[in-house]
Amino acid sequence: MIPNLRPTPQADFFPEWQINPDTMTHSEALALDRVKENYLDLLEDPPLLENTVKLVILAPLLDLAGLYRRPYRIQTETSIAIELENEGAIVRGRIDILVLNQALWLVVIESKRSDFSVSRAIAQTLSYMLSNSTQTITFGLITNGTEFLFLKSQTQPDPSYATSRLFL
Numbered sequence: 534m535i536p537n538l539r540p541t542p543q544a545d546f547f548p549e550w551q552i553n554p555d556t557m558t559h560s561e562a563l564a565l566d567r568v569k570e571n572y573l574d575l576l577e578d579p580p581l582l583e584n585t586v587k588l589v590i591l592a593p594l595l596d597l598a599g600l601y602r603r604p605y606r607i608q609t610e611t612s613i614a615i616e617l618e619n620e621g622a623i624v625r626g627r628i629d630i631l632v633l634n635q636a637l638w639l640v641v642i643e644s645k646r647s648d649f650s651v652s653r654a655i656a657q658t659l660s661y662m663l664s665n666s667t668q669t670i671t672f673g674l675i676t677n678g679t680e681f682l683f684l685k686s687q688t689q690p691d692p693s694y695a696t697s698r699l700f701l
Contacts, residue, residue: 537691538659539692539693540696541691543695547696549685582647600632608630608631651681668688670686681700
């Protein structure tokens with residue numbers, strides 16, 4: 534990751550997750566209810582694995598958000614290698630889903646098993662987000678299907694990040 538990356542003390546650094554969304558349409562509410570019903574039904578046979586979380590939770594949500602249509606592009610299982618300058622180690626991994634708008638990395642989504650706490654994936658997700666050297670601000674999402682945590686990072690002027698509250 535970037536040396537000196539730290540949580541920001543600025544209260545107004547990540548207001549995006551607090552903005553009141555537009556009112557949902559009836560069909561959007563029905564679609565979200567269906568996602569929730571599918572998820573709760575699948576929890577009857579734990580554990581809910583990472584690929585199932587992507588299929589049952591993330592795919593419908595990305596569709597509802599309009600992120601499959603232009604100007605956005607989707608990449609899955611994007612390989613990255615990150616050199617940690619402070620430790621000289623290399624972290625290897627795959628971004629589960631990456632939503633792009635030209636050179637802008639809008640969302641890095643890391644999905645985990647349903648019994649995996651999303652807070653355990655913050656460092657990994659920040660590494661993915663910060664591996665994009667062309668943008669100063671990147672947004673991310675970590676989910677296990679039950680918990681959702683949004684992240685925002687910046688590389689300039691000071692390397693910092695913030696998280697939303699944990700959504701359940």
